[in-house]
Amino acid sequence: MAQVTLDRVRKTYPNGFEAVQPCSVKIPDGELVVLVGPSGCGKSTLLRMIAGLEDITDGALSIGTDVVNDKDPADRNIAMVFQNYALYPHMSVAKNMGYGLKNRGASKAEIDAKVQEAARILNLGDYLDRRPSQLSGGQRQRVAMGRAIVRDPELFLFDEPLSNLDAKLRNQMRIEIRALQQRLGVTSVYVTHDQVEAMTMADRIIVLNAGRVEQIGTPTEIYEYPASTFVAGFMGAPPMNLLTAQIFEGALKLNEDTVLPITAPAGMGHKVLVGLRPEDVRLGGDGSVLFNVEIVEELGANRLLHGKLGGQDFSLSVGKDEAARTGVQPITLPVARVHFFDPDRGTRI
């Protein structure tokens, strides 16, 4: 177990593409950090640099106390779980899990013991003699986990490990992985594009956008205080409403008819982005703010109402017991839970 430090780590691919801009992060010992962002934002690149599968263009990476920039993946004492599992198709489950140990020169008895132990933890005992092709997706995923565990690594790396599973299994494995990680207490970096996975699993989230770190924080921090419109829009489903408002004598105007009952932030120009979480907004009110509901989305536990507020797209979420209908209706905005963003740079004010 070890803490991981990235000091201005940067990646430029040989074709000149800058996939990861200088990134400095300190991952405390035993934490699970989730790297989240849309497809192509450089998550895998960053993870693969930590693994040693990709050269680090600039900056220093340390695992524990050593700078490991020039170490081989096998010497970094890490284990990695891949999206497509990357199991060796011609080896049995037991051989798959033990291969790394065998290459390290561990004795047969030691390999056996460790494989048995991992199989017990992961409920794979009955499958040790099977080939990967004779297992279901979830079982293969477990074998991949087992291969990581038996090596007793200082650091687990996961690259979208649940993307190939169906939704139900994904939820189940998510909980299993989290529980296992907490039990073993191994520092972990987990890559995903799924904000639900990020929110539920992470001790700390790193939001990446186009190779740049947008925000680092606990799930609550990220959700309650998104540092930018990108984070606000990416984390949370449905995403945060972002309304463009004119500041007119201290009031926030969406258009001629709609004035938000919210005080404008001080020291702004004449425009600001107003962020409102759909679940913070309530139906009903004094009629000063009118929401034109066009579509009602039924989700079972709650309902989403989509429509227009002052001519701009707007959504809100109500509980399953509240009546929901289309048409114009009054709403109440949460004065205490309004987020303001700079309209030009998208940063939080």
Added chain:
Amino acid sequence: MTDITETHVTSPAPSRSTKRIRWSQVFDHTILCTGAFFMLFPVLLVLMTTSFEDADIVRNGLQFGFEGQMLENFDAAMFEAAGFSKAITGTRMLMNSLILGFGFAIGKIVISMMAAYAIVYFRLRFATFAFWIIFTTLLLPLEVRILPSYEAIQSLGLANTYSGLIIPLIASATGTFFFRQFFRSIPEELVEAARIDGAGPIKFFIDILVPLSRTMIAAIFIIMFVYGWNQYLWPTLITTDEGMFTLVRGIKQIVQVLSQTGAMIPEYGKALALSLIAMIPPVLIVIFFQSWFVKGLTESDK
């Protein structure tokens, strides 16, 4: 609008024991049997002819029916010394052919796997260029470059040796090409997982790549063995010593030699027996590796 309702389809009761004749199946089998007959008939004819005396064969050509000469003819074919120098027997030729077939197939697989490994997995400066250079050798089979090859082998003192027989045949791109395509279809993550598991280049090759390629190896082995076995031109050129003759070239030599010895009748029965023997090993190889090949295809996945 119509209501969506659940419908229950009752499947017809299974009709056992009333096997109806399916005409398409009869048709398929007719074609198969006809094809098999056309393929096997000449072989059968040759087999029957080997039971006749040489004099009969010279007079009447290929024969139907069985006479008593078959054992003698096969015995002579396998064990009787022949040729100008009486240095060659059928067993010796069979052994030479086997050495050529196995040596060629195994050599080819080893060399081309290693070449493909280098091209696909190592960041060589001119890897693509090297591959295309290798690839162009497909345009230059041995028959095209036979004189320079002969010169080279001759001046290396390898004429009338097994190395001289096998090595020039190995130099062609087919195997490299197939293995390259195959290696490129192996997922990148597998390579990376192996790297993290501490498998260096040699371990990765032996522990992962070779076992994964076993179906490919079996397929190429079949093709290459038969190709090597059937070689005629190159062995004719490079082996002048009768002790080095392979079956395929030796058969003709025997008939020729005997017919040139004047009064004697060419030993057709013996030659025909030899040609039958020459057919057996490739057939065995195909049968043996085919089952292996199919098993590999159905069991493994990448």
